[in-house]
Amino acid sequence: MTNRIDTLFARLAADKRKALMPFLTAGDPDLGATVQALNEFTTRGAHIIEVGIPYSDPIADGPVIAASYHRALEHGIKVAQIFQTVRTLRAERSGAVDQTPIVAMVSYAIIHRHGVESFLEEAATAGFDGLIVPDLPLEEATRVLEVASARNLKLIQLITPATPRERASRIAASTTGFIYYVSVVGITGERTGVPSELADSVAWLRTQTSLPICVGFGVSTPQQAQALAPICDGIIIGSAIVRRMAEAINRPRNEVVHEIGDFLAEIARVLEPAQSEHAPPPR
Amino acid sequence: MASILKDDRSVASESAPDTSRPQGPDSLGRFGQFGGRYVPETLIDALNRLELAYEEVKEDREFQTRLAGYLKNYVGRPSPLFHAERLTRHAGGADIYLKREDLNHTGAHKINNAIGQVMLAQRMGKTRVIAETGAGQHGVATATACALFGIECTVYMGEEDIRRQKLNVFNMRTLGASVVPVSAGSKTLRDATNEAMRDWMGSSRTTHYTIGSVVGPHPFPMIVRDFQSVIGRETRVQSREIFGRLPDTVTACVGGGSNAAGMFAPFVADHEVELVGVEAGGRGPCAGEHASSLTQGQPGVLHGSMSYVLQDDDGQTLPVHSISAGLDYPGVGPEHSYWKETGRARYESITDVEALEAYNLTARLEGILPALESSHALAQAQKEARRLGKGKILVVCLSGRGDKDAYEVARLRGEPL
Numbered sequence: 207m208t209n210r211i212d213t214l215f216a217r218l219a220a221d222k223r224k225a226l227m228p229f230l231t232a233g234d235p236d237l238g239a240t241v242q243a244l245n246e247f248t249t250r251g252a253h254i255i256e257v258g259i260p261y262s263d264p265i266a267d268g269p270v271i272a273a274s275y276h277r278a279l280e281h282g283i284k285v286a287q288i289f290q291t292v293r294t295l296r297a298e299r300s301g302a303v304d305q306t307p308i309v310a311m312v313s314y315a316i317i318h319r320h321g322v323e324s325f326l327e328e329a330a331t332a333g334f335d336g337l338i339v340p341d342l343p344l345e346e347a348t349r350v351l352e353v354a355s356a357r358n359l360k361l362i363q364l365i366t367p368a369t370p371r372e373r374a375s376r377i378a379a380s381t382t383g384f385i386y387y388v389s390v391v392g393i394t395g396e397r398t399g400v401p402s403e404l405a406d407s408v409a410w411l412r413t414q415t416s417l418p419i420c421v422g423f424g425v426s427t428p429q430q431a432q433a434l435a436p437i438c439d440g441i442i443i444g445s446a447i448v449r450r451m452a453e454a455i456n457r458p459r460n461e462v463v464h465e466i467g468d469f470l471a472e473i474a475r476v477l478e479p480a481q482s483e484h485a486p487p488p489r
Numbered sequence: 490m491a492s493i494l495k496d497d498r499s500v501a502s503e504s505a506p507d508t509s510r511p512q513g514p515d516s517l518g519r520f521g522q523f524g525g526r527y528v529p530e531t532l533i534d535a536l537n538r539l540e541l542a543y544e545e546v547k548e549d550r551e552f553q554t555r556l557a558g559y560l561k562n563y564v565g566r567p568s569p570l571f572h573a574e575r576l577t578r579h580a581g582g583a584d585i586y587l588k589r590e591d592l593n594h595t596g597a598h599k600i601n602n603a604i605g606q607v608m609l610a611q612r613m614g615k616t617r618v619i620a621e622t623g624a625g626q627h628g629v630a631t632a633t634a635c636a637l638f639g640i641e642c643t644v645y646m647g648e649e650d651i652r653r654q655k656l657n658v659f660n661m662r663t664l665g666a667s668v669v670p671v672s673a674g675s676k677t678l679r680d681a682t683n684e685a686m687r688d689w690m691g692s693s694r695t696t697h698y699t700i701g702s703v704v705g706p707h708p709f710p711m712i713v714r715d716f717q718s719v720i721g722r723e724t725r726v727q728s729r730e731i732f733g734r735l736p737d738t739v740t741a742c743v744g745g746g747s748n749a750a751g752m753f754a755p756f757v758a759d760h761e762v763e764l765v766g767v768e769a770g771g772r773g774p775c776a777g778e779h780a781s782s783l784t785q786g787q788p789g790v791l792h793g794s795m796s797y798v799l800q801d802d803d804g805q806t807l808p809v810h811s812i813s814a815g816l817d818y819p820g821v822g823p824e825h826s827y828w829k830e831t832g833r834a835r836y837e838s839i840t841d842v843e844a845l846e847a848y849n850l851t852a853r854l855e856g857i858l859p860a861l862e863s864s865h866a867l868a869q870a871q872k873e874a875r876r877l878g879k880g881k882i883l884v885v886c887l888s889g890r891g892d893k894d895a896y897e898v899a900r901l902r903g904e905p906l
Contacts, residue, residue: 261804261805262674262805262806263674263679263680263683263791263792263806264683265528265529265683265686265687265690265792265793266528266529266531266690268687269673269687272673272674272683273673276673276674279805284803285803285804313790313804314527314790315527315789315790315791315800315804315806316803316804316805317804318788318789318790318795318804319789319800319802319803319804320803320804340529340530341527341528341529341790341793342527343526343527343528343529343530343533344530345517345525345526346525346526346527363530364529364530364531365530366529366530366531368530368531368533368534368535368693369530369533369534370534373533373534377530388530388531
């Protein structure tokens with residue numbers, strides 16, 4: 207069975223390009239805005255979109271994303287509505303979105319309540335291509351892995367600088383789709399600068415797996431993205447987008463979504479191979 | 490009075506940890522299907538290191554002797570087991586004995602765990618301790634232990650709880666802790682817990698997270714239970730000394746469930762002893778009106794472990810209510826879920842009104858102002874004593890004193906304070 211994530215990374219690898227992976231919180235401020243943003247992202251250079259499913263008690267996310275989850279929940283967002291939104295988008299088969307992999311970032315609290323089989327079945331039929339379950343470490347992931355594999359959903363697992371190497375190898379071995387490498391120990395959020403030990407860790411990880419390695423947690427500027435690009439296969443941008451999206455409550459939504467599009471386009475530009483080869487080396 | 494201890498040295502020595510009676514969890518931190526670790530990868534290494542360090546101190550005589558010394562000379566243990574004769578007469582059934590955790594330094598059982606964990610933090614070379622707190626009792630206990638051992642302390646507390654518990658906030662700051670207000674979500678204990686976990690994810694190299702109840706990812710439920718088990722171990726010894734056998738029934742209130750776990754765990758193998766946990770029934774059984782995770786909830790994931798939780802059908806945590814801030818929590822320790830499922834313990838629910846009645850009754854009949862949390866156990870004890878009948882013996886864990894609740898009770902009575 208083909209999966210959009212595999213197809214994408216094969217294509218990007220052939221072109222020597224890097225994946226740009228923006229994150230947004232479903233239903234922040236409402237699902238209309240989410241649809242608008244999904245369309246905008248795909249036309250402004252996003253390769254994969256990570257859709258955060260709001261959860262009342264996120265411990266894996268930083269304050270910016272946690273606040274967006276609470277905003278969405280205050281407006282009564284339900285998992286079924288998020289699935290419906292993605293199902294509709296997929297059914298429209300509208301240009302870019304149609305081929306763009308969509309990955310759900312979802313707490314295991316929600317998956318467990320819906321039932322592993324039922325949640326994964328619904329996610330797959332709605333048109334999700336993979337799952338990131340940030341509070342489901344390797345030891346607890348067996349069942350989800352089995353069901354995900356049967357439903358052709360990728361289970362993208364996280365490796366952090368605090369993960370011992372022996373453990374990192376085991377996580378890499380059971381991950382599907384791509385590896386989500388957390389660049390800074392800690393919770394999601396924007397940080398300045400690129401940690402120096404990152405390149406070594408990712409280089410070592412390459413000796414353990416043939417999966418694409420994407421780096422996230424704390425990437426907020428085109429400069430950071432450009433610096434990270436040479437060592438990884440993709441860049442995940444979360445808080446920097448969600449923080450901008452939060453303004454959609456007080457300002458015209460089209461304007462806010464378009465500005466995020468501009469921000470993504472700027473990052474997409476520095477990630478292009480011709481550009482990054484000629485760019486000054488990162489300091 | 491039979492309840493005055495003859496010789497507290499025997500209690501101290503016989504109530505030392507008994508490693509010949511091993512208890513769960515298994516190697517994955519599970520009690521049956523409950524427990525485990527549902528936390529980000531970022532925390533796994535820190536949890537593994539904590540587990541190893543804890544296994545070490547568990548077997549370390551010097552550490553345990555030092556801990557016992559602090560519990561005796563600083564906390565004031567053993568806490569008495571007191572025969573509540575007038576409460577017994579009032580209930581008209583089994584003899585009621587009170588395990589007086591309210592007499593501990595800082596006024597509640599929380600200090601047993603705080604001292605143990607801060608000592609563990611120091612032993613691990615951590616220079617900073619963080620904690621979450623609801624009513625502020627665990628926050629005060631942790632701030633106290635940190636002052637005692639000279640360790641930097643940060644306490645996360647919901648803005649709503651800060652407003653309700655000004656005295657504890659003032660005391661924590663006086664003890665040298667910094668209290669960080671949490672404005673996210675419901676601005677209460679669960680949000681403070683989220684924030685403390687977030688802090689720990691970025692700081693675990695230098696910082697220990699002193700969790701306040703038998704909740705959270707493995708090994709926390711085990712560590713907190715073990716440090717609190719001094720309550721049950723003393724009770725067993727004192728029971729034999731005072732009435733020559735083990736009690737028929739033991740009861741304790743359950744929010745996260747630390748005083749109950751500490752009281753129950755040493756009795757788990759004594760099948761003749763009935764264990765009764767008491768949850769907050771709040772204003773009634775409708776969602777949002779109570780905090781009865783075990784009697785009204787179902788298995789789910791919250792704050793890093795699988796246990797009974799109060800969730801909506803989408804998996805979102807439900808709002809909770811209790812007159813007592815310490816029971817106002819939408820989850821419960823995984824071992825309680827296991828004891829419920831295996832039938833080893835029974836869990837009941839007591840409403841705000843019943844708890845308040847027990848608070849007043851205990852004040853008038855025994856000259857003891859119990860915490861509103863403990864008042865739930867005292868209310869259930871009245872029912873249990875009547876059910877058991879004369880000649881039987883019931884022990885209630887009086888987990889804390891009620892000074893902190895004076896403002897709330899006065900407000901409910903409409904009396905200015």
